[in-house]
Amino acid sequence: MRPILECQKLTKKYGNFFALSNVDLSLERGKIVGLLGPNGSGKTTLIKLANGLLTPTEGHIMINGLEPGPATKKIVSYLPDHSFFNGHMKVKHLMAYYADFYRNFSTERALKMLDALEIDKDKRLNALSKGAQEKVQLVLVMSRDADLYILDEPIGGVDPAARDYILRTILSNYSENSTVLISTHLITDIEQVLDHVIFLQNGQISLNTSVDEIRTEYGKSVDALFREVFKC
Amino acid sequence: MLGRLIKYDLKSSGKLFILLHGIFLIFCILMRFIYMDRLDLLAPVDEKMLVVSLLLFFTIFTVFVSALMFYTLMQIAFRYYRNLFSREGYLSWTLPVSGIQHLWAKIISGCIFMAADTLIVAAGILILATGKNIRNAYSLIADEITLQLGMTIGDFGLILLILCLASCICNVVMIYFCINIGQLFPGHRVLCAVAAYIITSTVIQTGSLIILFIFGYFPGYEFFAAEGATTFDFMINIYVISGVISAVVTVAMYIASHYIMKKKINLI
Structure with a gap:
């Protein structure tokens, strides 16, 4: 089976600054992958390139063997690190919007999650608290039967109790053939769910290994290794 | 979709x-x-x-x-x-x-x-x-105006309306073209889009005036009046030339926008 995400000599420059430099990467299916690195290491750039929001300066990025485009966007469910909905829309209208454009969106699943989180579907998005808005976004993204979920800081703005719910949501909503790529700084919170980690440093991959290997080879947790590698 | x-x-x-x-x-x-x-x-x-x-x-x-x-x-x-x-x-x-x-x-x-x-x-x-x-x-005063225009004021208004409706396409494509141009810059993208709009408008208007001048339509009303043509004849000629210029410019701006939307998207 072809990798769900593949990068070949992927480079992205902003002026003279290399946000990503010659990145070679291949992500297998059925894994929860942590994309970890300090601020400015290129995590969000890589994620944006995978979603076709940026054009590579050099190299290629492929999703299921295809360059980012309408066909790959059908199978990728993306959560950016900030609000990306029209705040004037009601939650129920956002659900209708997703159902209109994504064939793999399950309204039933979204309703179930919104009810569990006690979010009023008749409210406008900007009438909800910041945490509730983030939950709505995550619910809609995770209510798709996607092959690749790309979550950029999914738990950054919510309280610890909601974090547990979100992590449970991620775990319970992806199938064995799906891959979840999570970028976050809150490693301790997500370490328990990760199968694989990628460390990005100055636009290059400094580590690409499984969580089990980190524990056996380095005798450390992912969080401890991260603190050691990226020590200031 | x-x-x-x-x-x-x-x-x-x-x-x-x-x-x-x-x-x-x-x-x-x-x-x-x-x-x-x-x-x-x-x-x-x-x-x-x-x-x-x-x-x-x-x-x-x-x-x-x-x-x-x-x-x-x-x-x-x-x-x-x-x-x-x-x-x-x-x-x-x-x-x-x-x-x-x-x-x-x-x-x-x-x-x-x-x-x-x-x-x-x-x-x-x-x-x-x-x-x-x-x-x-x-x-x-209807007869005098009809004579000057070469048609009734109603027909003249209808032609003006059709021309205004046709120019909507040019205006819309131009707005999008300028916003797309603004997106090519690394920062101050809105400001760059406004600058692109001012520059594009100036270039189109100056270019149109030069072309009208070359064809003898600007300033040329006295010349046409002397030839016995009506205001309508004069205006329709100007509209035809302006329409052709607008169509060419619209197509060029669409092609540029098409290229940017396909190859140069960068959401920073």
């Missing part, structure tokens, strides 16, 4: 557009009964008072129409920018549609709004200017 994109574009801006244009139509209807129908243009009146009141009324009307057209223009520009290049762009660009479908959806919805705006303004003018008193007063 194109239909769905257009549906959401129309829905997102439709309410305020309908409200403002509805207010304009109500204003026109009220002014027709309160002001226009009470004007007795044939009776001996204090000319100064008549001129002052007409001047005041048409100033208010012109400001209203200009504000409405400016609103429509801004609404189309903001919708395009906000939906594709601000935070909302993160959702728009991850929908399973191509950049070209996005561009066409925005062109079609933008043209619908601009055409609707033009038609509503035309309807407002018709409401104000078709009272019996106005028609009676106009009938006294």
Whole structure:
């Protein structure tokens, strides 16, 4: 089976600054992958390139063997690190919007999650608290039967109790053939769910290994290794 | 998917557009009964008072129409920018549609709004200017104007309306082209888009004047009048040349936008 995400000599420059430099990467299916690195290491750039929001300066990025485009966007469910909905829309209208454009969106699943989180579907998005808005976004993204979920800081703005719910949501909503790529700084919170980690440093991959290997080879947790590698 | 994109574009801006244009139509209807129908243009009146009141009324009307057209223009520009290049762009660009479908959806919805705006303004003018008193007063000078124009004022107005509707496409494509140009810069993208609009408008207008000058239409009305041509002949020639220039410029701007939307998208 072809990798769900593949990068070949992927480079992205902003002026003279290399946000990503010659990145070679291949992500297998059925894994929860942590994309970890300090601020400015290129995590969000890589994620944006995978979603076709940026054009590579050099190299290629492929999703299921295809360059980012309408066909790959059908199978990728993306959560950016900030609000990306029209705040004037009601939650129920956002659900209708997703159902209109994504064939793999399950309204039933979204309703179930919104009810569990006690979010009023008749409210406008900007009438909800910041945490509730983030939950709505995550619910809609995770209510798709996607092959690749790309979550950029999914738990950054919510309280610890909601974090547990979100992590449970991620775990319970992806199938064995799906891959979840999570970028976050809150490693301790997500370490328990990760199968694989990628460390990005100055636009290059400094580590690409499984969580089990980190524990056996380095005798450390992912969080401890991260603190050691990226020590200031 | 194109239909769905257009549906959401129309829905997102439709309410305020309908409200403002509805207010304009109500204003026109009220002014027709309160002001226009009470004007007795044939009776001996204090000319100064008549001129002052007409001047005041048409100033208010012109400001209203200009504000409405400016609103429509801004609404189309903001919708395009906000939906594709601000935070909302993160959702728009991850929908399973191509950049070209996005561009066409925005062109079609933008043209619908601009055409609707033009038609509503035309309807407002018709409401104000078709009272019996106005028609009676106009009938006294109708022959002279028909002779000058080479056609009735109604036909002339209809041709003007068709030309205005055709120019909607050029205006919409130009707005999107300038916003797309702004997106090519690493920072101050809105400012760059405004600068692109000013530069593009200046280049098009200067180029048009040069072409009209080369063809002898600018300044050339006296020449045409001496040849025995009507105002209409002169104007229609200018419109044809301007139309050809607009069509060429619109196609060029569309091709550039098409390329940017396909190859140069960078949401920073």
